[in-house]
Amino acid sequence: MNGARALWATLASHGISTVFGYPGGAIMPVYDALTFYPEVRHVLTRHEQGAAHAAEGWAKATGELGVCMATSGPGATNLVTGLADAMLDSVPLLAITGNVASHLMGTDAFQEADITGITLPITKHNYVVRDVAELPRVVAEAIRIARSGRPGPVLVDIPKDIQLAAYHGEIPAPQARPEAPAPSSEAIARARELLRGARKPVLMVGGGSLDAAAEITALARAWDMPVITTLMGLGTFPASDPLWLGMPGMHGSVAANRAISEADVLLGIGLRFDDRVTGRVSGFAPQAAIIHVDLDAAEIGKIVRTHVPVRGDAALAARALAQEAQPPPRAEWHAQLRDWQARTETPAHWGAGYAVKAVVERLHPDDLLSSDVGQHQMLAAQLARFEKPRRWINSGGLGTMGFGLPAAIGAGMAEPGVRSVVIAGDGGFQMTAQELATLKMYDIRNVKICIINNSYLGMVRQWQELFHEKRYSEVWLGDSNPDFLKLADAYDVPGYRARTAEELPGAIAAWLADPKSALLEVVVPHEHGVFPMVPAGAALSEMIETEPARPGAPTPEASEA
Amino acid sequence: MTPEQSIPDHLLSILVRDEPRVLTRITALFGRRGYNIKSLSVGTTEHPGVSRMTIVVSGDRGVVEQAIRQLEKLHDVVKIIDHSLEKYVDRELVLVKVAINPDTRVEVRQIAEDFRSRIVDVGRHALTFEVTGDEGKITAFVEQLRPFGILETMRTGRIALTRGSNADIPGHVYHSGETQALHPTLPAEPREERAREVPNMF
Ligand SMILES: Cc1ncc(C[n+]2csc(CCOP(=O)(O)OP(=O)(O)O)c2C)c(N)n1
Numbered sequence: 001m002n003g004a005r006a007l008w009a010t011l012a013s014h015g016i017s018t019v020f021g022y023p024g025g026a027i028m029p030v031y032d033a034l035t036f037y038p039e040v041r042h043v044l045t046r047h048e049q050g051a052a053h054a055a056e057g058w059a060k061a062t063g064e065l066g067v068c069m070a071t072s073g074p075g076a077t078n079l080v081t082g083l084a085d086a087m088l089d090s091v092p093l094l095a096i097t098g099n100v101a102s103h104l105m106g107t108d109a110f111q112e113a114d115i116t117g118i119t120l121p122i123t124k125h126n127y128v129v130r131d132v133a134e135l136p137r138v139v140a141e142a143i144r145i146a147r148s149g150r151p152g153p154v155l156v157d158i159p160k161d162i163q164l165a166a167y168h169g170e171i172p173a174p175q176a177r178p179e180a181p182a183p184s185s186e187a188i189a190r191a192r193e194l195l196r197g198a199r200k201p202v203l204m205v206g207g208g209s210l211d212a213a214a215e216i217t218a219l220a221r222a223w224d225m226p227v228i229t230t231l232m233g234l235g236t237f238p239a240s241d242p243l244w245l246g247m248p249g250m251h252g253s254v255a256a257n258r259a260i261s262e263a264d265v266l267l268g269i270g271l272r273f274d275d276r277v278t279g280r281v282s283g284f285a286p287q288a289a290i291i292h293v294d295l296d297a298a299e300i301g302k303i304v305r306t307h308v309p310v311r312g313d314a315a316l317a318a319r320a321l322a323q324e325a326q327p328p329p330r331a332e333w334h335a336q337l338r339d340w341q342a343r344t345e346t347p348a349h350w351g352a353g354y355a356v357k358a359v360v361e362r363l364h365p366d367d368l369l370s371s372d373v374g375q376h377q378m379l380a381a382q383l384a385r386f387e388k389p390r391r392w393i394n395s396g397g398l399g400t401m402g403f404g405l406p407a408a409i410g411a412g413m414a415e416p417g418v419r420s421v422v423i424a425g426d427g428g429f430q431m432t433a434q435e436l437a438t439l440k441m442y443d444i445r446n447v448k449i450c451i452i453n454n455s456y457l458g459m460v461r462q463w464q465e466l467f468h469e470k471r472y473s474e475v476w477l478g479d480s481n482p483d484f485l486k487l488a489d490a491y492d493v494p495g496y497r498a499r500t501a502e503e504l505p506g507a508i509a510a511w512l513a514d515p516k517s518a519l520l521e522v523v524v525p526h527e528h529g530v531f532p533m534v535p536a537g538a539a540l541s542e543m544i545e546t547e548p549a550r551p552g553a554p555t556p557e558a559s560e561a
Numbered sequence: 562m563t564p565e566q567s568i569p570d571h572l573l574s575i576l577v578r579d580e581p582r583v584l585t586r587i588t589a590l591f592g593r594r595g596y597n598i599k600s601l602s603v604g605t606t607e608h609p610g611v612s613r614m615t616i617v618v619s620g621d622r623g624v625v626e627q628a629i630r631q632l633e634k635l636h637d638v639v640k641i642i643d644h645s646l647e648k649y650v651d652r653e654l655v656l657v658k659v660a661i662n663p664d665t666r667v668e669v670r671q672i673a674e675d676f677r678s679r680i681v682d683v684g685r686h687a688l689t690f691e692v693t694g695d696e697g698k699i700t701a702f703v704e705q706l707r708p709f710g711i712l713e714t715m716r717t718g719r720i721a722l723t724r725g726s727n728a729d730i731p732g733h734v735y736h737s738g739e740t741q742a743l744h745p746t747l748p749a750e751p752r753e754e755r756a757r758e759v760p761n762m763f
Contacts, residue, residue: 120589125636128581145636296629300728301623 003132004033004163007096009171010136012039014143018058018413019043019096022078026111027098027138029163043442044412046434048075050406052082053432057410059091061368065147065408067167069096073111076157077118081400083153084122088397089232090207092151094142095123096256101161102130116157120193123152124152128349132165140172148178150208150296183293183312185362188320190308191267191291194325199267200333201225202288204248205314207232207396208270208295210389212315216269217241219318222325226337228256230271232396235386246344249277250534251378255340257534260285261541262336267321269293270314273303274397282540293317345546346383350501351528352452352536353379356423358504359450359520362512368393368411368420372404375458378530380423402431405449409438412447419512420446426453426481436491439517447517449493449501451484454524462529478526488519499523509553569601571625572644572651572721575614576606578637586635587614594626596620600653600718611639615651615720644721651721655699656681658689659708669709676702685710 001009001370007030011019020043023031032547034042045051048070055066068087076097086093096284100109105128116126129135135158142154195201203225209216213236220227220237226245227237237244246253248260260266266288271277278284284304292300293310300309310317347353356379363369369384370393376395386392393411394401404424412420429451439447455478464472485495494514498507504522511520531547534540577583584603591598599617606613618625625643633640644651661669666688673680673690676698682689691704696719703714 117585120582120586121593124634296634298627298634300630302627302630 001167003135003165003167006027006136006167007139008033008037008040010139012037014174015173016040018046019067019069019200020054021069022048022051022075022077026072026100026160030098033483045438048078049081050432050435052079053406054410055093056086056091057393057407058252058414059093061390061411062414063390065092065094065143067094072099073113076115077113080352085395085398085400086153087122090151093153094146095153095155099157099159102159105159119155123155126155128157129162132162132167133169136172144175180313180316183310183317183320187308188312191321194265194289194291194308195223200263201265201332202228202259202263204228204266204268204271205233205236206230206271207501209233209236212318215315215318219322222322222328224327226259230277231381234392235389238387239385240387241284247381251254251530254343254532255337257540257543259337259341260270263288265289267291272299275310279534279540280536283541352376352454355452355522355524356380357383359508362508366418368418370404370408370411370422372424373399373401374425374428375530376423376425376452390429401428404428405432406435408447409435413443416446419448421448423450425458426451426477427457436493439493440491445516447510449519451521452524453521455526484521496520569619569621571618574642574721575638576640577612578639579610580637581613583637586637590631596624602718602720605625617719648724649721650724651695651719652693653696653699653719654693654717656689656691656715657703657706658687658712659706660686660712661688665709672705691736
């Protein structure tokens with residue numbers, strides 16, 4: 001057995017069923033060895049970035065490890081965006097890269113890049129395998145690191161000669177995940193004491209709570225406290241529950257942002273107080289004592305002052321906190337919250353928000369919903385009603401345009417029996433549109449693509465409108481967008497289109513009813529903003545709640561595309 | 562010198578796996594987060610495969626705690642000792658080349674003797690001295706020689722060991738057990754600009 005076969009044997013022994021990748025010279029022995037391991041499916045994407053995001057989509061939907069693979073140099077550097085994305089969103093990801101032969105490394109050989117050097121700050125850990133005897137052990141360790149604690153991406157770089165060298169050792173069996181750390185009972189006791197005295201408590205949960213949804217729900221009900229789910233935490237608490245206030249932050253709901261600004265105790269679980277969540281830090285939850293539960297000690301006290309640090313697993317902490325719950329009466333707080341909740345506007349007029357709402361209303365709670373990055377993403381996050389965790393596949397931390405389609409493919413392949421819907425903008429869709437070929441090649445039938453076409457890089461346009469006196473610089477796409485239906489047709493993907501509110505229901509119905517993966521283009525007015533919005537640098541309490549009136553808003557000269 | 566006097570310089574010992582790039586990983590972590598490394602010394606230890614770094618970082622307590630917690634996450638880090646929490650010995654080695662002439666030669670030698678410094682090189686117009694000691698001693702020595710004309714100096718950076726037997730060595734031991742970074746006796750400190758009065762505290 002050579003190193004390349006030992007790699008596949010190790011992946012197979014760890015239960016890896018699917019790998020997304022793209023071959024090349026420096027990883028050819030691995031692709032050759034693949035032919036001997038039919039138990040592992042390799043999915044050929046059309047770009048390595050697509051492979052990385054597909055692996056992320058797989059991991060975000062299932063909570064299991066995603067695996068991607070690339071050749072040296074240009075292949076490896078094409079993975080970089082996906083690795084950075086996985087790092088910021090704590091996604092368990094294993095990236096395998098080939099490299100030039102050991103003796104050529106460091107010589108600027110053909111297709112050589114120092115990929116471990118490049119990815120040092122955007123991986124949880126990375127390795128160069130220097131000895132074939134180490135290869136399976138390193139891969140097994142990489143898998144363990146990627147999945148344990150706060151998950152993240154790990155890269156293993158394998159020089160070509162190591163792939164070809166003879167391996168005589170064992171294939172390591174998977175190790176059990178280390179036990180989740182339990183929070184200290186003192187910390188729990190102090191947190192409980194604060195909650196007992198709280199008249200206006202808020203529970204805020206992030207992506208670190210996704211696998212603790214049941215415990216979080218029980219905790220919120222036990223203490224009768226409202227719940228805010230961050231962009232990464234959407235679905236951790238059922239949207240149908242009256243205690244749910246929505247998403248916080250820059251495009252958060254009125255109720256969530258007001259509740260944070262008024263709260264006297266804020267219990268945060270599995271979140272990292274990203275600046276898009278906090279707004280200006282000094283104005284964040286100004287009256288609240290903060291209890292922060294996190295697995296990652298480095299997150300506690302990093303951004304906001306923490307009064308009760310609780311290091312530990314989200315589920316264990318939530319379960320412990322739910323015990324001996326003695327909520328004081330909070331009728332006033334609830335009345336106040338209901339008032340704010342009533343201020344949630346539903347988009348009544350034809351536009352991007354209207355279209356996104358019409359689409360997400362048609363979804364089933366089991367459906368996967370991915371998004372790309374931009375206005376449509378924030379609209380989807382605001383308007384979708386998630387009842388379960390791990391249904392929302394989204395690039396939160398890095399905000400990666402081009403994420404949506406490949407991630408929806410990865411998530412859809414992980415759960416072939418479930419619909420995998422992706423909402424994208426006309427800008428971001430074109431960053432990875434070539435992955436339509438992946439749909440065709442594997443005859444994937446459950447991916448439903450919706451392009452919200454506003455002919456602009458909408459989110460940037462919105463900022464230019466608000467903060468750059470409407471100088472619309474390099475954001476107009478309308479003249480150069482392709483005919484998206486023809487593009488889809490070129491890949492045998494059926495296409496549907498709606499241009500008006502009247503056309504929309506029929507188009508959505510036909511699009512979802514199509515037995516194949518299909519594309520729906522919704523052509524919407526060019527200038528629509530996403531509101532509420534907290535301007536960058538402002539406090540959450542300085543939120544602009546509704547879209548300002550736009551008398552005679554300018555349109556670019558060539559606005560009729 | 563007591564550790565208290567050295568604040569806001571913090572002396573950390575970091576035991577790391579002796580793997581490729583480990584130095585880059587550590588320094589990149591400090592660099593990316595804008596923590597200033599004032600001195601850095603690295604060497605092997607009594608354990609094969611484990612290197613020891615002494616790092617002097619400047620910053621308030623919050624900065625150092627955050628740095629420690631970030632370091633703790635690195636797979637290569639075996640143990641971190643924050644010397645500000647314990648008694649320690651620290652040393653630095655410095656080479657100082659000072660200008661001399663027939664009038665100053667004797668005086669310079671006398672100063673060196675007072676500091677128990679050794680001459681490591683003798684030239685017609687310069688003498689080179691070696692001194693080891695804690696930071697204060699070295700600074701004092703350099704200041705004494707400055708009026709004569711210092712031509713070159715090189716300092717190794719500080720190295721430190723905790724006093725007492727190994728069994729007493731405190732620190733955060735990673736990948737085996739619970740971190741102490743959040744031990745209830747060490748509550749998270751706010752960064753200064755983030756500090757604010759909060760009602761409802763204990
Ligand atoms: C790779 C990448 N490049 C640039 C950006 C900056 N950016 C954020 S949103 C946005 C506009 C997105 O436009 P579109 O995809 O059309 O979606 P819309 O906002 O119109 O819904 C841009 C350019 C980004 N997030 N990612």
